[in-house]
Amino acid sequence: MTDAKEHGYPADSWQKYTAGGEAKAKEKEEKVKYALEELEVGPLDVHNAELLDAVHPVKWVQPVGIPVYNMVAIGAGAGGLVTCGQTHFAGGRAALIEKHLMGGDCLNIGCVPSKALLAAAKCAHKCRHAAEWGIEVKGVHVNFPKVMERMRKIRAHISENDSVQRFAHQKGVDVYQGTAQFNGPDTVKVTCTSGEERILKFRKACIATGGRARVPPAFKDTKYRTNATIFNLTELPARMAVVGVGPIGCELGQAFARFGTQVKLFSRSGVIMNKEDPEAAAIVKTQMEQDGCKFIAASIKSATQNGPKIRIVYVTKEDGKEVTEEFDQVLLSAGRVANVEGLNLEAAGVKLTDKKLIKVNDYLQTDNPNIYATGDCCLKEQFTHMAGTAAVLVADNANKSKTRKYSDFVIPRVTFTEPEVAAVGMSLAEIKTKYGQDYHEFKREFKIVDRNITDGYTLGFCKMHTKKSSDEILGCTIVGHGAGEMIAMVTTAMVGGVGALKVASIISPYPTMHENVKFTAAGFRGTLPNETPYWTKVMEDARKGKSKGLGSSTTYCVLGGALALLGAGIAYLKFSKCGSGSGSIADKSN
Template sequence: MADDDELDSIVMRLEQGLEVKDRRYRLKSYKNCFVGSDAVALMMSSGITNTEEDAVLLGNVLLDAGYIAHVLREHRFENKRLFYRFTKHEDHGAPASDASSWAAFLGSMNETDTDSDYARADQRRRSSVQASLDLETASQLSPMDTHNLALLSKVHPADWKNPEPKKAYDLVVIGAGAGGLVSAAGAAGTGAKVALIEARLMGGDCLNVGCVPSKALLHAAAVVAQMRNTKELADLGISVSGTVDVDFGKVMERMRRLRAEIADNDSAQRFTQKLGVNVYLGRAKFTGKREVVVNDDVHLKFQKCVIATGGSPRLPAIDGLSDAYQAQNPEHPLILTNESIFNLTELPARLGVIGAGPIGCELAQAFARFGSEVQLFARSGHVLAKEDQDAAQLVEDALERDGVELILDVTAYTRVHCDDKSVHVTVTRKDEPDHPVTYSFSQLLVAAGRRPNVGALDLDKAGVAFDDSRGVHVNDRLQTSNDRVYAVGDVCSPVQFTHASDFMARMVVRNCLFFGKAKFSQLIIPWCTYTSPEVAHVGLSRRVLDEEGKEYDVYEKPLAENDRAIVEGQTRGFVRILCKKHTDKIIGATIVAAHAGDLISEVTQAMQTNTGLGKLAAVIHPYPTQADAIRACGDLYNKTRLTTSVRKVLRNVIKVQRSGTRR
């Protein structure tokens, strides 16, 4: 029998040779593990033992002596794909758990269960449809740590029991993203009987895979960039000793923690207990013009219905992309979308990004700041194609300063294919159309637009017109071809923003329940791309007005002339306000600034209340603020009113005042 010194030496060799990392089986995560069969192979290949039998025997000696342990203390050491730890990791390696029903639901599985065990497990499941749905929903989130368990317990509880349906509902809402939640809450607040149906995660994209997680990442990335900007810090008289290191795993853990905290507002419990909404978790389909069915067995009749099923990432038609995406290992996907990139726990060494819209630009910049080598592809010749070109150019410059390589002259994406560890993108470029170039990445983010979620609703049975590209067809009051059914949000809208879905929902509640006549075309919807600097926009742009050949007046203030921007070193940007020719009626604005998304609201309010630019000049702003650049644009307009005739009149008034003083 080996003595303690020999065992110490063996353990040291195993620690050096084995891959110890966090591992996942089914939907459970285990920290700091190695695999039993890997340890057996290492013992034999390194000469510690000669046979498999001896390796297993030695493994059990180490287990009995307390050097290693099975993660759940359920197995002896075996030559199988079982998870073990060196006991020095035990304090940090407990399996993920949460005091929620999800922990219990997932706890029925361990790493030795077979597919037949899996199919028979957990008699608490309500039905085969619901069980499949629950597990499909949970599999969208990774890792299954405390924070994601907490999120699931709020937005898709495992022990949720759908209520007994009422005889009829005043309003049935399909989809619990921003548009669906606001529709349900608004209608319930007026006393309506409301049912809300969600197949996946309440909160929709914004909470789970959009606004909330992305802004948590962007904030962390901005702090990293600021700390690494040694030139700016030196100008401020600040020096940072050593390196600025990023623990990407902790960045993502913080995101998951904050997302779970924010989820309270969108939770099934809140909508049921506080708002009085009947929440159904399951897949909805229409069975007629006034009825939907949930999970093929619960029938809900309605007076009115709102479709708010949102959208999903669109995979462009590139040879090999769809097949590679479908065939990839879900435990370590090489091809990412906004729905999966927030599951990462390790920073990609090389990240490719297809698509230079808001999502592509925001995440390309963030990952470059974290330390990835990032290449951003587009066919438009520049980023943010919907923005004025000079605004987009400021973002391009910022991306390049942060290390993003821009490949914006793609004429065609020829092929995407994967091997075990890399994804390869072949493109042709404008300057060399006959010489395709292949780029290789650790992972690839596809951010090339979205498609409406319409395919599984059986809309034909409800008499609702739709198509796969535009989604549900609606009129200006957001009413479908079935006059009892309305739609809001990404499933029907050309503008795909959470705040747009919110206000579409408010409009629809008035229109469908209270004979309202509000029109979508009357909404003034701003938007913002949260790069550094941000680009915010409302109304018409110079690009659109020029394309349409319309005349307009421009009032612009560079941030290089704004005192607050100067003292904070944020002079790359501008405030630009467009007015109807020869008037102060605001018809659009573009702002490029560190906090453009906050600044644009003042202009949006002016447009909403029909406040002219001249009146904004009279709004007192605190000094110094970047928002004062908006007031300064008002000054520029007022100066145009000082025509030669007006100046002559004013001079005469002053002369009169002087003569009166002399008397």
């Protein structure tokens, strides 16, 4: 039997330090403080104890190690986990170093907790508007502590997938709990949480240290919150300021507004989700305003802690007026910075870009060809699915040496507001820069698609762009209910080199919302060169007496009338079901 110490086992459990645990009061106090201040996890209830047992065991016996690893990954978010998992799958030995929480942002402070929170907010909204479906729900009350407990329970349940135990015992990865620092081009020094130091030698390495929320200087002396700490709340704030109107700010701002918080979202320009289609962003903004969110275009002059509240002084963009307001909570979501400090990158020959990201080439190699990077520490597209996908590329390239390029990826993205905004491919601005006016635009409104009508989700549209005189899909934006699910259909088509005509020919089950994509793509048919329709040719032949059985004028007139009606019907069906939502094709070549 393998010695337990070879791969490490947790020698203790966080459960003993919860309120009902058997540890002594002083021990509990110390562990609760460590969890909250160092790991930023709170409160220490049974669910968070389960989470920490999975992603940061109290006492982890460090691996024995081997002379040389095929791969050493620094950071155990999606990028590091997938890199090591793929290395093991290919038959190599991998080491994973994490000083904080296994699972990274997505599991602990990103995708998982935020989507659990958004689901609860969506439920509250649905209950308040149930009368629209003929359902009476009276006295809707948001029990915020229960909402957060549900989130913690879900997060703890999912944490098993990213746990220390799973990667160490099932995937054969040597998991080191501690900090990492390069001390040469092929070695990493690990300072373990136990206090010991290890030197790991590698053939290849991957930096996957992720990123964190940027903190504007005005807030440095306040008790602000970021996505790292917002999920520790146990009481619903009466008033919240959200600084930044990107995906994180809009998602969480809308959620808290639906829970009952007075939410104000601050930005300098007043334009939300500026990377998305402006028309789609405008729809989201209108819905958020209906939910109670208020958008403030202003520059923040100062922020100070005033007891339990944060006082913000800002100058409005519209009239230059100086305003002072106090908030119970402030959420910072105005940009991200890469976690690159303390790695001693110079010793490894790894350089940074002007934006302080790890510099990589199209194969995700750094300036040291044996060291790669993935995720938020190096990529412009800062999504969990990209960190993981790029990690597969890293593992493949490290194993086979330069076989796959990052630029070959077709990258979708979703902002999970309600309605959702999903996009893939080039934006309209990028298309205009590259192709000028040589493109087509097709649009389909949700309000004319049967399933959207029956389910009450008529707000939104699907917009697709193709090359001029080609059905090659350049990009697509979908805003509305289920946009994040539908964008996968377009992404699949683009990855497979399938054009709009093929997408339009898909047999979609009726009634489904995926018909939005099918009907939008069908708009391309309106751009095809005019050809003589079959029935027009038949009538022309009949008029000339070339067709048998069409000799008499009576027969000709009867058949002519029938065919005219048939043609009108076909034209109507094509217009209503297969054209663009507005009934027209936007040809941008004129």
